[in-house]
Amino acid sequence: DADVTQTPRNRITKTGKRIMLECSQTKGHDRMYWYRQDPGLGLQLIYYSFDVKDINKGEISDGYSVSRQAQAKFSLSLESAIPNQTALYFCATSDRTGPGTDTQYFGPGTRLTVL
Amino acid sequence: QKEVEQNSGPLSVPEGAIASLNCTYSDRGSQSFFWYRQYSGKSPELIMSIYSNGDKEDGRFTAQLNKASQYVSLLIRDSQPSDSATYLCAVRTGSARQLTFGSGTQLTVLP
Numbered sequence: 001d002a003d004v005t006q007t008p009r010n011r012i013t014k015t016g017k018r019i020m021l022e023c024s025q026t027k028g029h030d031r032m033y034w035y036r037q038d039p040g041l042g043l044q045l046i047y048y049s050f051d052v053k054d055i056n057k058g059e060i061s062d063g064y065s066v067s068r069q070a071q072a073k074f075s076l077s078l079e080s081a082i083p084n085q086t087a088l089y090f091c092a093t094s095d096r097t098g099p100g101t102d103t104q105y106f107g108p109g110t111r112l113t114v115l
Numbered sequence: 116q117k118e119v120e121q122n123s124g125p126l127s128v129p130e131g132a133i134a135s136l137n138c139t140y141s142d143r144g145s146q147s148f149f150w151y152r153q154y155s156g157k158s159p160e161l162i163m164s165i166y167s168n169g170d171k172e173d174g175r176f177t178a179q180l181n182k183a184s185q186y187v188s189l190l191i192r193d194s195q196p197s198d199s200a201t202y203l204c205a206v207r208t209g210s211a212r213q214l215t216f217g218s219g220t221q222l223t224v225l226p
Contacts, residue, residue, distance in 0.1 A: 033213065040123065040218060041218055042203060042216045042217055042218035042219050043159070043203065043216040045213055045214075045215075048212070048213050050212065056212070058213070088156075090158055090159070102147040102149070102164075102207045102214060103149065103161060103164055104149075104161075104205075104214060105161070106158040106160070107158060108157075108158050109157070109158050111156075
């Protein structure tokens, strides 16, 4: 089984709809991240969480919100989707301690299309 | 100036050649450096991490870090068509609590 899972894998929605993307992990990591990827732009950080009570905005948080329901679950919501939020969304996790502290492990991604 | 810069490519090399990918960063206090490989439509997967100046080798891959010149590179020896992908450089800059990614270099290995 995959260590980091994302649901749904693909989603088509309409402008103005609320949508939630979910991420779960079995790696036991404290830290979780949400990124979006647009063609040619690399990965842009939306939100990150270092534990259940520590949630922080990334470089492009406008239009998004998150919820850290448990150590293993981190959800991303688009309150009112717009077409320029069409992108590939990745969840990632990393460990809090040890030599690989900053190493991030990615989920399979969610391809979101907003019409 | 972007915090982490990569040549977007595309970079093409023949099979069996050495592919050289470069990344520069702006923050001298950067601590941790990573190379990820990403196939089209797939998630990034870690290839190498490097934390100290010098070279680090893992199989056909060598990461090179030069903090004085603020660059990190990835060499792929005996390149294979299966190495064709986008390579992302990531840096934990200064006191930041998260990674900053470059925009990636697209590599094509020609059979």
